[in-house]
Amino acid sequence: MSYVITQSCCNDAICVAVCPVDCIHPTPDEPGYATTDQLYIDPTLCVDCNACAEVCPVSAIRREQELPDALRPYAGINAGYFAAARA
Ligand code: SF4
Numbered sequence: 001m002s003y004v005i006t007q008s009c010c011n012d013a014i015c016v017a018v019c020p021v022d023c024i025h026p027t028p029d030e031p032g033y034a035t036t037d038q039l040y041i042d043p044t045l046c047v048d049c050n051a052c053a054e055v056c057p058v059s060a061i062r063r064e065q066e067l068p069d070a071l072r073p074y075a076g077i078n079a080g081y082f083a084a085a086r087a
């Protein structure tokens with residue numbers, strides 16, 4: 001399981017600095033940051049520490065198990081961002 005970034009993300013990257021395993025991307029120093037719709041969490045690396053969710057000003061980060069139905073597609077959207085990057 002993992003944490004998931006959802007629709008209300010405003011790309012301020014506050015969460016990037018607190019993640020202990022650097023699994024939130026794109027970061028402000030990566031090429032895709034300027035054009036991305038939102039940031040994403042790599043579910044293969046996330047250690048479920050909750051640090052990102054505590055600092056997000058818009059409550060965009062949820063535990064995957066606790067996603068409401070309307071936001072459930074974001075689990076696949078987050079994972080898909082990294083799958084595409086590795087392809
Ligand atoms: S802290 Fe929240 S709003 Fe900011 S980039 Fe992270 S998920 Fe998006």
Ligand code: SF4
Nearest residue numbers: 019046047049050052
């Ligand atoms: S829950 Fe922890 S490990 Fe997972 S993305 Fe958030 S800060 Fe990183």
